[in-house]
Amino acid sequence: MPTALTVSEVPALLQPGMTVFVQGSIGQPQGLMQALYNASSQLGGLRFITPLTPGMNHFAIGQGREPSTCVTFFDYKELRSSWQAGPIEFVPRHYSAIEPLLGRIDIGLIQLSPPDADGMCSTGLSADFVPDIVGRCDVVIAELNAAMPPVAGGPRVSLEQIDYAVAVDYPLPTVADPVANAVTDKIARNAAALIRDGDTLQFGVGRLPQLVVGSLGHLNDLGLHSGLISPVIQPLIEGGAMTGARKSIDQGLHVTGAVCGDAAFYDWIAQRPDFAFRPVSYTHDCRTLADLDNLVAINSVLEVDLFGQANAETAGGRQISGSGGLVDFVRGAHLSRGGRAIICLQSTSGGGKRSNIVNRLNGVVTICRTDLDIVVTEHGVAELADKSVEQRAEALIGVAAPEFRNQLAEQWRAHQQA
Secondary structure (H helix, E strand, O other), rough: OOOOEEEHHHHHOOOOHHHHHHHEHHOOOOHHHHHHHHHHHHEEEEEEEEEOOOOOOOOOOOOOOEOEEEEEEEHHHHHHOOOOOOEEEEEOHHHHHHHHOOOEEEEEEEEOOOOOOOOEOOOOOOOOOOOHHHHHEEEEEEEOOOOOOOOOOOEEEEHHHEEEEEEOOOOOOOOOOOOOOOHHHHHHHHOOOOOOOOOOOOOOHHHHHHHHHOOOOOOOOEEOOOEEEOOOOOHHHOOOOOOOOOOOOOOOOOEEEEOOOHHHHHHHHHOOOOEOOEHHHHOOOHHHOOOOOEEEEEEEEEEEEOOOOEEEEOOOEEEEOOOOHHHHHHHHHHHOOOEEEEEOOOEEEOOOOEEOEEEOOOOOEEOEEEEEEEEEEOOEEEEOOOOHHHHHHHHHHHHOHHHHHHHHHHHHHHHHOO
């Protein structure tokens, strides 16, 4: 049985030189993080490693007696502004490849639901990495949050697997719904035309993928298999458009690793037996995705160049995110029988002054040209798979904003003649 602690007693367990895993997403143990922040002056020389989620997770620790390091797989403004203890080590890594990298962990800080009568805690609304890392931690410190609902279709952790337990009760973090406009409506319509009855959907939680999924209420027997889901799926399930009845595996189940949204959505999810929460080693694994017939991955990027390469991570030379599960699902859709990978983006940014279809990427390559399948903007659909280099450029110019097409065509010709 675990030793019961108060949050203020936890920092004393962390010693210089330790590697400390911190759960991310909705499961970030915020009570423990606040305790570490409050004890910042006594802490130092730690190596935190954490799969933080942009838009959901900060990582405020503060200055310690010696610098600590934060190893992360997403790099973004809120992380930089909240972390003051030392260097940030950003590791470019696909989500499916993070768990094998973690190695042995001295202390794992996680969040679970309180135990049931059998002494079993649920990972609740965020399975993510927890089932995969608990066994490799020398010490597990679990925040047992009364607000984290137990989920019938999710992993469980025995009290015997926990060394220290901290009882807390605070609301789970929430994320606002995406806001549509005339341009995003056109993108959603163009992408929706590519999706058929019975397809299984994965979607990113950026604005465009969510709006695409939210527009699919006219379809039948859609399936769900995603790493992170949001409230846009609720009307589809309640309205009968998303049943999972035609899924080739996990039939009738809505599979995800974690959720984000509002309190009402969390309560709704917790009451449904048809949701299956699975760890990253299942949700993002290429073998799982290959077994899902007609898997449609719906995601977004910042820019696409005429070679068919996409950047989803940097803007203005700054790292603002990471690759996350994007490439895992793009490649998984390629492996799926009947699968498709749809990449959405607005044709312009900066108030229409900058084309997001570019001659050459301004940032890093997140999706290489051999992986990019379908690109959708408000101006149409560019299907790139099996097309030649020339045909790809022509198709992408065709979905760029009209005012930039001549310039892009000239740049492409200049490249070909060089």
